[in-house]
Amino acid sequence: MKKINVGLIGYGTIGSGVAAVLAQRKARIKELTGIDIELKYICDKDPRVKADKRLLTRDAGRVLNDPGVDIVVELIGGIHPAKEIILAALKNNKDVVTANKALLAEEGADIFTAAKKFNREVRFEASVGGGIPIVKAIREGFVSNEINEIHGIINGTCNYILSRMSDEGCDIKVALKAAQKMGVAEADPRLDLTGIDSAHKLILLSGLSFGVFPKMDQVYCDGIMAVEPRDIRYAREMGYAIKLLAIAKRAQGEIEARVHPTLVPLGHLLANIKGVYNAIYVKGDLTGETLFYGEGAGKFPTASAVIADIVDLAKQISNPTNPINSTNPNSKLKIKKIDNIRSRYYIRFSALDKPGVLANISGILGKNNISIASVTQKEERIACLPARQANAVPIVMMTHEALESRMRNALTLIDKLPAIKKKSVALRVETL
C-alpha cells in the first residue's frame, strides 16, 4: 500500500483542525479507502506555533522541494505568498488542496492554468460552504447536468445578522455587535457585510457550474448595510424573507453573477435557513431542484472538507488495485431492538367522556415510568365510530422520553380499559 505524504502549510484554526483529524482518523480512513495518508510536514512561519516537533518547519521551501510530498495543503489564506506557494507546489509535481476562496476568485485563472500545464489538480471543497460537499456535488454528482441556476446563502455572518434583525426587529448595528459577541462576525466584518466574501465564493460556484469564472468586477455586489428592520418587516407582510443571496444563472446565453439582499418567498427553503448556516440551492436540468445545507465555516466542518479533498487526491494518486469499498459489510455494531429505543411519544386515545378515565390512563403510564408532558381532551366526536361509542372523545397526549417496551406495555393495558373505544394511536417524536 502506497503511503501518500501530505505537507500542510498554515497552522491556524483550520490547519490545526486538519492535522488533528488526520491523526485521529488515520486508521479509519485507511480502512475505508485502502489508503495510508501521512502528515509529513506542518509548516507555519509564526515562531509561536506549537505542533509536533518532528513535523514542524518554518520553511515552506522544505515542503515544496521535498519530492516525497504528494499533496500540499495551503491554509495560510490571503493572496501572497499563498499564490506563490501553490504555483511552486504544482510546478514541483504536487497536487494542491486549498480553502482560499479569495485567492482562487481573484487569481484562479493563473492557478488553474498552471495546474493544467503541470498535469496536477487543485481542489477547493473547503472554500465554499464549509463542511457542505457542494463542490463535489456539482463537479461529480451533477457531472451530466447542465446547471441552470444557483442561489446560495454562503456567508454565515450575514445570514446570522439578517436572522437576528428578523427575529428581534433590531437594526444592523445591534445585530452585528451580537454577532461579534457570539464569535460569528470578525472584528473587521467588512469582507462579509459588503458581500465580497460571498462574491468570491460565487465566482468558484460559477466556474464549477458554467465553466466560467467571472472576474470580481463582473460580479454585481451589494452588501447588507442598507437593509433596515422595516424592510424585513414589510417584506414579511408581503410574504418574503430578506436574505443575502449569491446568484449565478444562465440567462439568454449569458451568465448572471450577482450578490445582493434579496426577497425570497417565505415558503421556500432558502427563506428558512437561519443563523450562521449556509445553503446552496442548485437547479440542474436533469436533477431539477436540489438544496445543500450545513455549517459554512468553523474549524471542524472546514477540516472535514479539506480532508475529503486530500482523500480524493490520494485515491487518484495511488489508484489502489484493491478497490475502494467504503461500504464495509463486516462492522461489529449491533442493531438496537425497537423495544430498547427511547423516544417522546404523541398518543391519541379514543376514550369515553366520563370521570376517572384520565386517572386510569395516567396511572398505567406512571407504573410504566412514562411521564406526561402535556394532555388535551378535545371536544369533538370521533366521526367513524358506531353510535353506541359516539360519546368517545380524543385525548391527545405528549409524553417525555420513555422506553419503547414500556410504552407498548402501557398501551396494551390502556387499550383493554372498558372506557377506551378504539386502538390508541402512538407516534414517536424526534426533537432533532
Added chain:
Amino acid sequence: MKKINVGLIGYGTIGSGVAAVLAQRKARIKELTGIDIELKYICDKDPRVKADKRLLTRDAGRVLNDPGVDIVVELIGGIHPAKEIILAALKNNKDVVTANKALLAEEGADIFTAAKKFNREVRFEASVGGGIPIVKAIREGFVSNEINEIHGIINGTCNYILSRMSDEGCDIKVALKAAQKMGVAEADPRLDLTGIDSAHKLILLSGLSFGVFPKMDQVYCDGIMAVEPRDIRYAREMGYAIKLLAIAKRAQGEIEARVHPTLVPLGHLLANIKGVYNAIYVKGDLTGETLFYGEGAGKFPTASAVIADIVDLAKQISNPTNPINSTNPNSKLKIKKIDNIRSRYYIRFSALDKPGVLANISGILGKNNISIASVTQKEERIACLPARQANAVPIVMMTHEALESRMRNALTLIDKLPAIKKKSVALRVETL
C-alpha cells in the same frame, strides 16, 4: 484516451433516460473529465422495446461475457435475475452500477462480498434519494466524519400524501387517489405506504454511515396507513408536522434503524419538505448538521445519479494521466452586465405625505416601462429623519419584472423629486 464501454441491462424508464443522456452529453463528459464513455449494449428481454438496433440485444449473457464491457449498469429491478446478473458481471471483472435498493437491502451481503472477492465495485447512488448525491456525500464528502445520525424523508409518495393530508385535511384514501392521479403513487402502492421502500433505502444509508447493513427484520417499519387527518391537526397545534422518517442513529453503542410516521418540530427544515421531494438530514461529528434535498425519483434525476456513478468508475478504471480538471477556465459564456438583468423589485420610498407624490412616482416608473404589482403607504413616521422631514412616510412597492437599467434610471429621477426625502431602497426579488 481509453474508451470505457458500458453495458446497460434494463431499458425501462430509467434505462432509457440513462441511454439518452449518455448520448446527448457524451462530448460534455469527455471535455469535463477527459474520459470517453461509450454505450456498447442496451439489453432488454422485452421484445417490444425500441432502441438503437446496433446496441440492442435481448441476451444479457452477451453483455456479461463481452470482455470489452467495463461497466454493467443493472436497471431491471427486483431480486432475480438482477442478483445473478450483478454477480456474473463482478465475476467477469466488470464494475457495476445499480439503482436497485430492494436487491442491495435484501441481498447486499452477497453482492458486496462478491465485489470484494473479485476486486470490483458496486455503485448505487441512484438507489437512495434519486438525483441527490447523498451516497457520494456520505461516502466521500464525509469520509473523515463519524456519522451520528441520519433522518431521511426518502419516500416521495408518502411525503406527497402526508403533505396533501396536511394541506387539505383530507384522509389518506383521498390523498392516495390524488397521488395516483398525479402519477406520484403506483397502482399498487404497498411498498411505499408500508414503509418498506424507505426501509430498503435506510439499510443502504446505514451501511454507508455505520458500516453495518441491518437486515430487513432488524429495521422497525411502520407505514403511514394509521395516520389520520386529526393527528396531523393535533400535532400542528402542538408545534409539529408528521413526516414518514427513516432514522438511523448511534445510541449507546448500538444502531437504531427504524421507519415510522414521526412528529418533527415545525421550525425544522425536515418539517418543511413538501410534496414528492426527499431530504436527508445527516449529523457528522465534524460537519455538524447538514441536509440534502431534491427529487427522490423520476427518469432524469435518477439517470443523473446513475451517470455520476458511471463517470466515477470510468475515472478509476482509466486513471487518466492528464488530470481531471472539470473546472475549465476557457468557457466562452459571457457574464451579463447587471444593467441587463431582469427582476422584480421591492422598493421603499421615503416620501412626504401630500397629494400627487404617488402620481409622480408612478409616472416615472411607467415611462421606464416598470409596472407596479402592489403598493402600500405605511402610516408610520420614519424615526431617524430630522424634524423638518418628519412627515415623510414609507411607501412600499412591489413591481413586476423590469430591466435593471430602467429601474436605476427611474430611481435616480424619483430620488430627485422634492417630495422624496431619503434615498429610496430597492431590493431585488427572486421568485425561485
